[in-house]
Amino acid sequence: MGLRAGLRERVRAVLRDRYGIPTEVELEPITEPRPWGYSTNVALRIAGRLAEEEIARLDPSLSKKERKRREKALVREHALRAAEELAAELSRELPAGVARVEAENGFVNFYLDPAVYGRELIGQILADPAGLARGEPRQEKVMVEFSQPNTHKPFHVGHLRNTLLGNALSNLLEFAGYPVVRANYYGDIGLHVIKCLWGLMHLGELGIEREEGESEGRFLGRVYSAVDRLLGEDGPERERVEREIRTLHQRWDRRDPEVVDLWEKTRRASLEEFRRIYRDLGVSFELEFFESQVEEAGKEAVRDLLEKGVAEVSQDPEYRGAVFVDLAEKTGDETLGKLVILRADGTTLYSTKDLALARIKFERYGIDRSLYVVASEQSLYFRQIFAILRLWGFPQAERCVHIPYELVVLPEGKMSSRRGTVVLFDELWDRAVELYTAITRRKREERGGEEEGEEENARLIALGAIKYYMLAVDKMKQVVFDFDEALSPDGRSGVYLQYSYVRARRILEKAGLDPDGAGAELVPGEEVELQPAEVGLMRRMDGFSFVVEQALEQLDPSPLAHWAYQLARDFTDFYTACPVIRAGEPSRSFRLALTAAFARLMETVSTRLLSIGLPREM
RNA sequence: GGCCCCGUAGUUCAAUGGAUAGAACGACCGCCUCCUAAGCGGUAGAUACAGGUUCGAUUCCUGUCGGGGCCA
Secondary structure (H helix, E strand, O other): OOHHHHHHHHHHHHHHHHHOOOOOOOOEEOOOOOOOEEEEOHHHHHHHHHHHHHHHOOOOOOOHHHHHHHHHHHHHHHHHHHHHHHHHHHHOOOOOOEEEEEEEOOEEEEEEOHHHHHHHHHHHHHHOOOOOOOOOOOOOOEEEEOOOOEOOOOOEHHHHHHHHHHHHHHHHHHHOOOOEEEEEEEEOOOHHHHHHHHHHHOHHHHOOOOOOOOOHHHHHHHHHHHHHHHHHOOOHHHHHHHHHHHHHHHHHHOOOHHHHHHHHHHHHHHHHHHHHHHHHHOOOOOEEEEHHHHHHHHHHHHHHHHHOOOOEEOOOOOOOOOEEEEHHHHHOOHHHOEEEEEOOOOOOOHHHHHHHHHHHHHHHHOOOEEEEEEEHHHHHHHHHHHHHHHHHOOHHHHHEEEEEEOOEEEOOEEOEOOOOEOOEHHHHHHHHHHHHHHHHHHHHHHHOOOOOOHHHHHHHHHHHHHHHHHHOOOOOOOEEOOHHHHHOOOOOOHHHHHHHHHHHHHHHHHOOOOOOOOOHHHOOOOOOOOOHHHHHHHHHHHOHHHHHHHHHHHOOOHHHHHHHHHHHHHHHHHHHHOOOOOOOOOHHHHHHHHHHHHHHHHHHHHHHHHOOOOOOOO
8 A cells, every 4th residue: 555545544544543534534635835745635625524413502592793703703613623632543553654743724734754655665666667557457348439531621720639548548548547449530521521522523513633743632721722612602503513522422322333443542641641651650549430431331220210200300490301300399498409410312420420430339338438539619519419318218328438629729709611710730830840850950960969860850859849839738628729839949839858868868878777777776775865956856746646636637738748848847947956976975876866867757758658759859 | 407527827737635735838037068948946926715524635525606518
């Protein structure tokens, strides 16, 4: 049992024996200006009950306001007294590593002995860097569906946020012990694809030509935008184009060879481009689904839902023939409204396919929990889909969870392919590589060093900047995209994490140690005089398990990103304040061990959890 | 109209209901004989508003205002 768990148990035992109050005890890190330790608020939490009797005896003739004032005072008094009593009781026997227990403001604070506990902590990290926070292996198999780009459209920074978020979340769940299946679901068919195909058949009319060296994705994106723009303008042209697109959609539905052929060719080009992007990003999927693959299954699902009386055929003049589910009526939840699951002309929608896919995920892949990382604007849609699954008779619906996040927007508003206001991933990536190639070269020239591997390194750093920018924002907050911020190497950035790590490696190297393998043998057994920066760094490292817990609760990697920065910051404070290599023993050994422990923990949070790669040199 | 999300320094972001609301960028002033200045130190600066719950509210609840989104 770890120190924290042990303390928690002891507090619980005292509460039970002394007050007869069985209650959960939470132990949190003490906040900053106070020294390193853990704190519990149980005294404050039970004070109300302790004060009950005296409150009941208060003079009933008192005014309401006065009565309330006295009640508060009584509760406060009991809290302070209980905290004192608890601290006194717990002080009688302190576990190794705890220096003292104190009652302060109603909190019971356990202050650690940094020399004793710190040495143990560093030893643990060096032996098993993930061990501080990793969960026990679990049975429950989780599928995380994320990224979901549409073929025939470009991959933009919105997809980037989704992809990085879904990937980090998958890392986190794996770290917590779940078997995770990363799944992608490509929108390779649907109205947007048909629009693009129509555009390709009418390039002359659109006035579009494939430019020299233009990527397929970009070209298809331009075609799609042009068609979309055409459809946005009122007039007879628009009606004709709409009609032609509908006809084309039906030709697709009949698998007209000409249409299928064009679709296959362009689809392949799109997918190749996405795969290149995932390679650049270092993201991979265990499973890939395609909308085209579940179209037929979707139509079957609709037939089944009609038979079961869940779905019905619309009589509404505007949608006559379309199939929909009246969820408000079927579930009694007015906010669910209605959802169309098949168009009147028999062509499929997202909903048609999502219903079929959900079934396949559970039946064919035996997953226990299905997470959908999709923008929050789809919240209602997913509630509707899950509700239909339930009506359809799938108990798994209870284990489907939509993980919403907010969009990446531009200062002037939502990105729109119609208006051409989309930041493509490639554009960001090209600028990032260009910028960091230049910076990396300049830095190398300034300090001398090997040119070998520089290009690779520049890409790693560029990627770190971009990933950190995307991951460090609470997922429920919009990201207002800004090139300068996304690419900046200054301050709170991915680059800062990487730089701190490189500095740590260099220190280990200069001490003649293996930066990848320096280990627990360095932790000295004797007493070491500790500097505040050393304690600060250990204290931060000790908080790892808390932040992992928080990220899991919120299903959001952003707390990890913030913590990683704090960790780097505290390491920087440490090496700024404390010379390592030229320090005398036993400080030298201790500081080397601390440096190695930092490196191991940074690898864990950055590489393993956030998928932000760490260079060896910069 | 109904429902969902977000309002914290000039800006971008932090703060499982807790103790003196933290950073970064930008601004200004400093620091390379010393493990890499992609760095470090210092100065200035914020909880939209009104109620409520609570021993304690940036955090939870209600309402108002502002921004974003969804409602075949």
